[in-house]
Amino acid sequence: MLATTSKILINRKKLLAIIPLSTRTIYNLEQRGDFPRRIVLTCRNVAWDLSEVEEWIEARKSSGIQADRPGDVRG
Numbered sequence: 001m002l003a004t005t006s007k008i009l010i011n012r013k014k015l016l017a018i019i020p021l022s023t024r025t026i027y028n029l030e031q032r033g034d035f036p037r038r039i040v041l042t043c044r045n046v047a048w049d050l051s052e053v054e055e056w057i058e059a060r061k062s063s064g065i066q067a068d069r070p071g072d073v074r075g
Helices: 012-018 022-031 050-063
Strands: 039-042 046-051
Touching: 012 022, 012 050, 046 050
Parallel strands: none
Antiparallel strands: 039 046
């Protein structure tokens, strides 16, 4: 017997309640490969795998990486 794993998908509204970033920022992160990819459900509906989003959050917490502020020039 095969073990099945159920995926919990969240819509954009739930994602934005978890991740306090703008829709555009999330899209840009996805395009760079720095955020879990959305799953296209229909032509007008997308969702994200909750476990992938939670893994992304944990990776960010443990990375210790500090984001650059817009306009910061380091040299």
